[in-house]
Each structure stands twice: as structure tokens, then as C-alpha cells.
Amino acid sequence: MTTTTPAYDAHADWYNAYMSPTSGGEYVARVHATLRELLGPGEGICLDVCCGTGAHASVAAELGRTSFGFDLSGGQLRHAAGRLPVAVADATALPLADASVPAAMCVLASTDVPDYAAVLREIARVLAPGGRFVHLGVHPCFVGAFADWRERGRVVLDERYADRARTLDSWNPAGVRARVGAWHIPLADLLNAVVSAGLRLERTVEIGPGGVPELFGFVAMR
Ligand SMILES: C[S@@+](CC[C@H](N)C(=O)[O-])C[C@H]1O[C@@H](n2cnc3c(N)ncnc32)[C@H](O)[C@@H]1O
Numbered sequence: 001m002t003t004t005t006p007a008y009d010a011h012a013d014w015y016n017a018y019m020s021p022t023s024g025g026e027y028v029a030r031v032h033a034t035l036r037e038l039l040g041p042g043e044g045i046c047l048d049v050c051c052g053t054g055a056h057a058s059v060a061a062e063l064g065r066t067s068f069g070f071d072l073s074g075g076q077l078r079h080a081a082g083r084l085p086v087a088v089a090d091a092t093a094l095p096l097a098d099a100s101v102p103a104a105m106c107v108l109a110s111t112d113v114p115d116y117a118a119v120l121r122e123i124a125r126v127l128a129p130g131g132r133f134v135h136l137g138v139h140p141c142f143v144g145a146f147a148d149w150r151e152r153g154r155v156v157l158d159e160r161y162a163d164r165a166r167t168l169d170s171w172n173p174a175g176v177r178a179r180v181g182a183w184h185i186p187l188a189d190l191l192n193a194v195v196s197a198g199l200r201l202e203r204t205v206e207i208g209p210g211g212v213p214e215l216f217g218f219v220a221m222r
Helices: 004-018 025-039 057-062 074-080 116-126 176-180 187-196
Strands: 045-049 066-071 086-088 101-107 127-138 200-207 215-221
Touching: 004 074, 004 176, 025 057, 025 101, 025 127, 025 200, 025 215, 045 057, 045 116, 057 066, 066 074, 074 086, 101 116, 116 127, 116 187, 187 200, 187 215
Parallel strands: 045 066, 045 101, 066 086, 101 127
Antiparallel strands: 127 215, 200 215
């Protein structure tokens, strides 16, 4: 269990509004467009690992996929339950057989767990051969306690890029990190964890409203 569970329980109503297509605005629209492109059409179950409030269930459904969400936070799952079938589970110990699902996604959660490599290993375990995994998260190089986005068009990075510890430090007092806290996984750690999990990287994307990307995503195959 991680220390994020009680934090998200306390912030679930706020998070649900934050990620809604209306109040989440262009950011949520960008997440959904990227997810749509990386996941692509398909049939059968698509696990939504760390599903939170189920904000992306509509995207999987549009693509013909049947979402099933897992999350540690009961508060988050109370919102998600109206959007997709869900269960409480730790992303590092999913209650599923080996090689049992054709697809999985994990969105905006790589900085919510202390060991994302363990989550990737667990996803690789439950994916069937040829199964598809979509990761979408904050960009490891440009979003974190080490990055200051106050001036539009200029992002200032500092030496805390190397610091993987959980922190609430953020340039934005209204963001998720300042409220709930976040870990940091540097880019090389993230990509090495994909390889170590036995997944084959197929495609990567960097997405943002301007020249500096705020989101990093990839497709990896079992
Ligand atoms: C920032 S939210 C993202 C939720 C959703 N994927 C989205 O994009 O809106 C991170 C989620 O990860 C969940 N979480 C953190 N650690 C977890 C773990 N070990 N197992 C399952 N869920 C976890 C939290 O409860 C929270 O709902």
C-alpha cells in the first residue's frame, strides 16, 4: 500500500471536478486525444490501472474496448463506479491471472506510486502475449518539483531532476502535486523499467500546448 490512498480519498471530489471534460478543459481534451491515438480501436477488456475517478472510460468505450478499473482509493472509485466496473486493488498486485487480458492503460499515475517499475512488471504479467499497454503521464523531463512553469514559453529546470523522493513541492499550489504529493521517475528509469518488465516499446509521444511537452506517453507490447 502507498501513502497516496488517504490523500486521494480526501481529494476525490476535487479530483473528479479537476478531470472533468468541462472544468479540465484543454488539458483533459489533450489527454483524451492522445489516449485515443495510442490505444486505438480494439475489442475485449482494457484494464484501467490506477483508474482514479474513471475520467477516461469514455475514450476506451469509443474505441470499442471494455474498461475495467483498479485503484487503491475508495473515494476515487465512488466517482469511477458510475463510469466503468471497478475494484479496489493495488497496481502492484492485481487480482488477475497471468496473461489474461488483451490491453491495459495507466494514465497520469506514474508519479503516484513509489515504484512504477513494479506496476509495469505487474501489467506485463497480466497482459496476454501480443497485448497492448498504453502509458500516459506527466513528462518526466519537464514536469515535477524541479520544473517551474510560471512564465509561459519558458520552463526553468533545477537539479532536483535527480531526486526521486515524494514531495509536495510545486510551482502551482492548485495542482495535484501540491495537494496530494508525487514521486518523480526520471526518463531513463521509466524507459529501462519498460524493458525490464519484458515489454517491447513500440511508439512514444510528447504532447503539450506549446514547444515544451507536458505529457509523455508510449505504447508497449507484451
Ligand atoms: C492522478 S490519479 C490518476 C487517475 C486516473 N488514471 C486519471 O488519469 O484521472 C492517480 C491515481 O492512482 C491511484 N493509486 C496510487 N497508488 C496506487 C496503487 N498502488 N494501486 C492502485 N492505484 C493507485 C490513486 O488512488 C489515484 O486515484
